Amino acid sequence: MPLKKPVILSVVGARPQFIKLAPLAPVLSRQFNHIVIHTGQHYDFEMSQVFFRELHLPKPKYNLNVGSGSHALMTANIMVRLEKLLGQLRPDIVLVYGDTNSTLAGALTTAKLQIPVGHIEAGLRSFRLDMPEEINRRLTDQVSSLLFCPTSTALKNLKKEGITAEVVHSGDLMYELIAERLRDLKRSRLVLNRYQLAAGQFLLVTVHRASNSDRKENLETTVEILAALNERVIFPVHPRTAANLKRFGLWRKLAAIVNLIVTEPLPYLDNLTLLMHARAVLTDSGGMQKEAAFIGTPCITLRQETEWPETLMQGNFLGGLSQRKIISRLNHLPQITTGGSYRIKGRKPSAIISLALKRFLGAR
Numbered sequence: 001m002p003l004k005k006p007v008i009l010s011v012v013g014a015r016p017q018f019i020k021l022a023p024l025a026p027v028l029s030r031q032f033n034h035i036v037i038h039t040g041q042h043y044d045f046e047m048s049q050v051f052f053r054e055l056h057l058p059k060p061k062y063n064l065n066v067g068s069g070s071h072a073l074m075t076a077n078i079m080v081r082l083e084k085l086l087g088q089l090r091p092d093i094v095l096v097y098g099d100t101n102s103t104l105a106g107a108l109t110t111a112k113l114q115i116p117v118g119h120i121e122a123g124l125r126s127f128r129l130d131m132p133e134e135i136n137r138r139l140t141d142q143v144s145s146l147l148f149c150p151t152s153t154a155l156k157n158l159k160k161e162g163i164t165a166e167v168v169h170s171g172d173l174m175y176e177l178i179a180e181r182l183r184d185l186k187r188s189r190l191v192l193n194r195y196q197l198a199a200g201q202f203l204l205v206t207v208h209r210a211s212n213s214d215r216k217e218n219l220e221t222t223v224e225i226l227a228a229l230n231e232r233v234i235f236p237v238h239p240r241t242a243a244n245l246k247r248f249g250l251w252r253k254l255a256a257i258v259n260l261i262v263t264e265p266l267p268y269l270d271n272l273t274l275l276m277h278a279r280a281v282l283t284d285s286g287g288m289q290k291e292a293a294f295i296g297t298p299c300i301t302l303r304q305e306t307e308w309p310e311t312l313m314q315g316n317f318l319g320g321l322s323q324r325k326i327i328s329r330l331n332h333l334p335q336i337t338t339g340g341s342y343r344i345k346g347r348k349p350s351a352i353i354s355l356a357l358k359r360f361l362g363a364r
Helices: 015-031 047-052 071-089 100-111 134-141 152-160 171-186 191-192 216-228 241-245 251-254 268-277 285-294 309-313 323-329 349-362
Strands: 009-010 033-038 093-097 117-120 146-149 167-169 204-205 233-236 260-263 280-283 297-299 315-319
Touching: 009 015, 009 071, 009 100, 015 033, 015 047, 015 093, 015 171, 015 260, 015 268, 015 285, 015 349, 033 093, 047 268, 047 297, 071 100, 093 100, 093 251, 093 349, 100 268, 117 134, 146 152, 146 349, 152 167, 152 171, 167 349, 171 268, 171 285, 171 349, 191 268, 204 268, 216 241, 216 251, 216 315, 216 323, 268 285, 268 349, 285 297, 285 309, 285 315, 297 323
Parallel strands: 009 033, 009 093, 093 117, 117 146, 146 167, 204 233, 204 280, 233 260, 280 297, 297 315
Antiparallel strands: none
8 A cells, every 4th residue: 555645735825935836836746745725915816826827836725815914913814724724634744935924824823733844945034123024034933843944144043043953955946946937038028018118228126025115204215216216117016015105195206207117016927027137126025136136137125134145245235215325326236147056066945845854754
C-alpha cells in the first residue's frame, strides 16, 4: 500500500504572497498533498484573482473571505475561520508567506493548535516597530518551526535573536519567478502601448505602506512630489491609497498633475513590464525594491529604511519623502546591472524549500 503523502497547507491572502507561491506551488504539488487557502485579505480582482490566472496558480481549495477591516478585525477573522478549517484538515505543516496580517494570523492559529509553521521569507527586519509588517514578521518568526531565509542578512538577524534551529538559507522565490518570465518581459510592449509610454522615458510610482498612505501629511507630500516631477509618470494606485486620497481631499490635486497617468492596480506581469522599461521606480514596497534590483532598474524608496539592505548596493536609494533628495537622485541615476544569480549553491529556492520540508516532515 503506497504511503500517504504529507499534507501541506499554504495560507495566502495578499499580492506579494501569490507571487512567492507561484514558483513553489508546482514543486510542492508533485511531492506533497498541497492545499492552498486564500484568506481573502486582498479581494479586489486585480489584487487577487488575476494573479491566480496569469501566474497559473492552483485554485484555492478554501477561501476564508475576510475582506477588509482594521488590523485587529482582519487578523481575528482569519484566526477564527482558519482554526475551524485546521481542525478538520489536520495538516502536517502550514506555510505562511511574508509579513501581512494573513501571515501572522496563519502562524498564530497554527502554532496554538500544535501544528508546525513554516515561514517563507523569515528573518527580514526593518527595525521599526511602528510598521505593522515588522510586528507581523517578528512574531511569526518566534512561533515558526521551520524558517526559510531569502538572504544571508536574514540568517544573521535570526541568529542575533537566538533563532538558529531549523533555519534554511533558501534564496528568494520572487527572483525565481522573475527569472522564469524575464525573456517574455523584455519582449512585451502591450502595457507600454496602452499608456503611450516609451521605454526609458517614464517613471513608475507605487505607494501603499500605512506610514505613507494613512497619514494625511505624508500623502499630501507624496502628491506634491509627483507634481514636481517634470517627466511622464505612471501611478497604479492601491485601493487603500485611493480611498485615503479621496478622504483627505487630495484626489483632485493628484488628477490635475499634467504628466501623471493614474491607473487602478495592474496585473503583476504588466507591473513587472513597466518596472523593466521605466527610467526609475519610486516606491515604498519592499517587493518592488527587490524586483528593481534584480531587473536592473534604479529605485528610489519612499521610506527611511529597508528590510532589504542588499538592494542598497544594487541601485536602491532611500529618499524618504524628501523632494530635494528624490529630484537630485533622478538627475543623477546610477548605471546598474542586474542582481545576478538567484540560486543558492546552484539550486532553485523552490527546490531548496521542498527538500527542507521533506527532511523536516520525515524526521517527525
